[in-house]
Amino acid sequence: MIDELDREILRRLQNDGRMSATALAAEVGLTVAPCHRRLKDLERSGAISGYRAVVDPASVGLGFEALVFVTLAKVDRATMDQFEARVTASAHITSAQRLFGDPDYILKVMAEDLPAYQRFFDDELTNLSGVQRVSSTIVMKNLKPGAGLPI
Missing domain, CATH: 3.30.70.920 (Lrp/AsnC effector binding domain/regulation of amino acid metabolism (RAM) domain)
Structure with a gap:
């Protein structure tokens, strides 16, 4: 079950998928270890289905x-x-x-x-x-x- 803290983690990662676990933990008010556990749980559950770079279409023609x-x-x-x-x-x-x-x-x-x-x-x-x-x-x-x- 996704709680409000998980939702906050997801909101932050949607805006910056390259955010380190340390920075993410600080922004959501956790220490690194519990933040990392929640992140792994979100990945395992499929709530986070992957990470990718957002490429500007014009820059690649x-x-x-x-x-x-x-x-x-x-x-x-x-x-x-x-x-x-x-x-x-x-x-x-x-x-x-x-x-x-x-x-x-x-x-x-x-x-x-x-x-x-x-x-x-x-x-x-x-x-x-x-x-x-x-x-x-x-x-x-x-x-x-x-x-x-x-x-």
Whole structure:
């Protein structure tokens, strides 16, 4: 069971995943050993599922972001499984959610620029299995990239 102290640890780590156990302990009012135990318990329970670096897309040449709305022609297990496997395997699709209603999926796609996105759209998105309709919109400004959970 996650208590308020665990929630505070999670809030702090969402803002700075590289924070040392010593600094984290000081910020949440614990000594290092109990803080470290709680941290390990949160990792074991799956509350903390991993750590990663947040990379600025523009700094690695991915300055173009689009949201893609996908409606499947047929919504059955085989079609969804095949579609989801292809989406999961695509490096340019950085986020994907299955939705209730129409459309069936929303995808976040990163590309170098508009021509690169057009190639990806033409060569990959339109060739995904079971797709009836694909539409997209260009992201003008990302206001909350990678925002943490409201813990």
